[in-house]
Amino acid sequence: MRVGLDIGGTKTDAVVIDAEGRIVHRVRQTTGMGPEAVVATALDAIGRLADLAGMPRDGFESVGIGIPGMVANGTGRVAHAVNLDVDDLDLGGILAERVGVVVRVENDVKAAALGASHLLGATGSLAYLNLGTGLAAGVVVGGRLWRGSAGIAGEIGHISVDPEGARCACGQRGCVETLASGGALAREWGGSHEYPVLELFDAADRGDERAIALRTRLGHGTAAALRILALTVDVDQVVIGGGLSGLGERLHTVIRDALVEAAADSPFLASLHLEDRVELVPPGSPVAAIGAALVGIGELSYG
Known part of the structure; x- marks a missing residue:
């Protein structure tokens, strides 16, 4: 069971996928502005998904996040996410510490590319x-x-x-x-x-x-x-x-x-x-959230 969060400038789309990449649970909520609010939004979404799945937050295999801005290779740090009022934030590190699972972060469009590829086979x-x-x-x-x-x-x-x-x-x-x-x-x-x-x-x-x-x-x-x-x-x-x-x-x-x-x-x-x-893309498809969950696997990128 893997979590994927698509953190957008106004809305956050969050899913849980199973081992076959199928959506098991999905929630959507408003995204907070600023570093602390972005972290709070992510924690709240993970908590809601955990409740739906009937498991603790640290029971998930991983958490993947797609977010606007620049994400340095191999880190969970996001920079220049201007539409979230985030200049520099170690989002992956903070969430990993608070949730107790592996957290990986990727640019939202790149995450969506992974999701589209998966969805279309x-x-x-x-x-x-x-x-x-x-x-x-x-x-x-x-x-x-x-x-x-x-x-x-x-x-x-x-x-x-x-x-x-x-x-x-x-x-x-x-x-x-x-x-x-x-x-x-x-x-x-x-x-x-x-x-x-x-x-x-x-x-x-x-x-x-x-x-x-x-x-x-x-x-x-x-x-x-x-x-x-x-x-x-x-x-x-x-x-x-x-x-x-x-x-x-x-x-x-x-x-x-x-x-x-x-x-x-x-x-x-x-x-x-x-x-x-x-x-x-198929209408209504949460490709970015699905892709974010795949980002959490950590073995699906070059460079």
């Missing part, structure tokens, strides 16, 4: 492209996560594709994230809707020219991210998740149209058949 190579407030990817090869030498493999959102483009939060200009992320799109669209990108898509469906232009830009920006993945790691398939994936087939169509449009002008791109290698 991928046997080759897979990239998980997260389209949420930001944009990032995780790469899984043969069931194991590729982290790279410094743990930043997959941070393609901060590849600059337009040096004269908009300023990115990372300090560069024209990063892919400024073209194809929910945060960038919401800022461009404006308004006070709870779900601005959904409002934008609805407006585009009604023929609003500005909305259509922004929706098209999202498609082209995501297509650029997919080409970067194809031309650098050449994975067998790309699974798109994150908040924008909730748009379902509406998003898939925009991305596929952008890929087909680019391939029509390039025999080289046409030969890659990217439009056939992309799918959305």
Whole structure:
């Protein structure tokens, strides 16, 4: 019995999986802000899962955590988790001491990549492209996560594709994230809707020219991210998740149209058949929490 926690900027999704990777219990709760509150959120989620499983907290085999920010290889320390108001926190060490089990920590998108690979039964190579407030990817090869030498493999959102483009939060200009992320799109669209990108898509469906232009830009920006993945790691398939994936087939169509449009002008791109290698994560699937539980195993990554 292994615990997986997906600690997000607003919500924490927590699961217990069995030896076959099947979800046995699941709870969701609000995430606290700041180091102490993040630790308290994790402890509370683990405690609730233990109660559901009818066992003490230290009865679990392991705890794995997916969290935004930078996670140093082989440590449980997370840094620069800005949307959690966490600058530096030894989350794994603190939880291991308080819970009494092995705790391993990974970046949330990388954890989600492991979860997607497991859920879809991928046997080759897979990239998980997260389209949420930001944009990032995780790469899984043969069931194991590729982290790279410094743990930043997959941070393609901060590849600059337009040096004269908009300023990115990372300090560069024209990063892919400024073209194809929910945060960038919401800022461009404006308004006070709870779900601005959904409002934008609805407006585009009604023929609003500005909305259509922004929706098209999202498609082209995501297509650029997919080409970067194809031309650098050449994975067998790309699974798109994150908040924008909730748009379902509406998003898939925009991305596929952008890929087909680019391939029509390039025999080289046409030969890659990217439009056939992309799918959305199954709706409602807690891939990040499942992946976090797999992170707890500690033997599923390179680098």
